[in-house]
Amino acid sequence: MIKQLSLPALVLASALLAQPLAIHAAPATAAHPAQPKLVVVLVVDGLPNEQVLRYREQFGQGGLRRMLEQGASFNNAHQAHGITVTAIGHSAVLTGAYPYVHGIIGNNWIDPQTGKSVYCTEDTNYHYLNEETKPSDGTAPTRLKVDTLGDQLRYATGGQSKVVAVSGKDRGAILLAGKTGTAYMYMDKTGNFASSSYYMQQHPAWVQQYQAGKPQDRYYGKTWAPLLPAAAYAGDAPEELNQVKAGTHNRLPFSYYSESGNIDADYYNLLKTGPYLDQLTLDFARAAVEGENLGRNPAGVPDLLGVSLSAHDYVNHAFGPESKLSHDHLQRVDRMLAEFFNYLDKRVGMDNVLVVLTADHGFPNTPEFSRTQHIDAERIDGSAMMKALDKHLSDKFGGARLLGAWSLPNIHLDYQQIEKSGLKREEVETAAARFLLAQKGIVETYTRTQLESGAANTTRMATLMRRAWNREASGDLMVVTKPYWYFGTGSSGTSHGSPYAYDTNVPLLIMGKRWIKPGAYGQYAEVVDIAPTLAHLLRVRPPAGAEGRVLTESLQ
Known part of the structure; x- marks a missing residue:
């Protein structure tokens, strides 16, 4: 039975209904920070975190020290898979996936169907633009079985975000660029940076203009000499421990020339061992920022730039991470990064840029050095x-x-x-x-x-x-x-690829004051955490194979 209201009650109810409703809003919260205009992902090939810690006090003010002091640094970060090589490590950075999912199981591996060796980024359907291409050259991400953060960013923005990657190694560029980005790689026969027909049929005008300037030729006859005073290298291994093969140098100064006396393929190949390859890579990255207008996207969406600096890997392979050459090379990388950050600050504004720096793998010491430390190594x-x-x-x-x-x-x-x-x-x-x-x-x-x-x-x-x-x-x-044992022959140099901490522990630095809380973080982290963390900040879907976590402890 419905109870009928009396007249006074009806009058009171009508009066209450006539009053404006008092809406109790939720407490005000801070506005979600704007997305970065440019995300820069830096991979220093073959950089153990141990070297960053060991040489930290010698860094300048604007490069690695800037990231360590103004960003979040994870000292217990790892490439958390058991075969720590370049292709697998680069695949982990922006897929957030492990090899059992992303399918890149090495730089080279045996195809079980044919029994023949295949290269991680080879695809004979494509060729380098205006460069010699061999069947095993890296031209496409065909063997990468999953997408990357860059692919998700382009998907979310209807293809308006630009994703560009550049590296001294084809696999360093291709595996960062993903399926829908654009990769440029160093050509060791000509010294050019070039793309492949997977990405385009002709280089854009800015690349043609850059190549025409032949910046790679300016280092002919130049000498790589120590950057710091002699006392700074006092703790490095004696050069005599690493007796490299005849015709090569294991000490500084190190000169760049060709036996022919002319600028040729031998010279361009020699450039890979030392700081000038990394300088050329960063110079090309600057040209890409300007040529593609990265960080100033007219659609108002974020862009992504991947830069893989390859030379540290070549130096460590040849001389070991304990060497004076490796020590000096990292100091030079630090100064190069400082110049690059200053450039980005003027071009885009660092308040609009999010920077991540990591490595694809670490490095053990040479067996010769390890044995001086009473370590069993062969x-x-x-x-x-x-x-x-x-x-x-x-x-x-x-x-x-x-x-x-x-x-x-x-x-x-x-x-x-x-x-x-x-x-x-x-x-x-x-x-x-x-x-x-x-x-x-x-x-x-x-x-x-x-x-x-x-x-x-x-x-x-x-x-x-x-x-x-x-x-x-x-x-x-x-x-x-x-x-400290590894597969190899010869009597000098070293290599990587193991599940041990010297190969897995890599730097993981993130800088961007609008998004990142500065500090040294002791929490365990993995390189596969980078993609989910960036996806969270960019407000896009994580890549399909991503298994990492969002590094929430480092976020504003």
């Missing part, structure tokens, strides 16, 4: 080890040749021959794994059966190696060396 002849494995399997299983191709740390078995011989795959895998574990310098092996079934143990090493293993592309066994 090089392993991978070819000899594979020859011995082939013989062992043949002897054990009645003469059948069961070893297929290999590209260490991945090893492929010949499953067709295994089945033809009436053998079980797991039996052969186990026999191979046990043999490899008995070899000098090998600490662990993982088989396809273990990796597919999840039976590999739960150590951190196992986690990193599982992430590095792609079911379709990787081998049937993966092998891990002891700490």
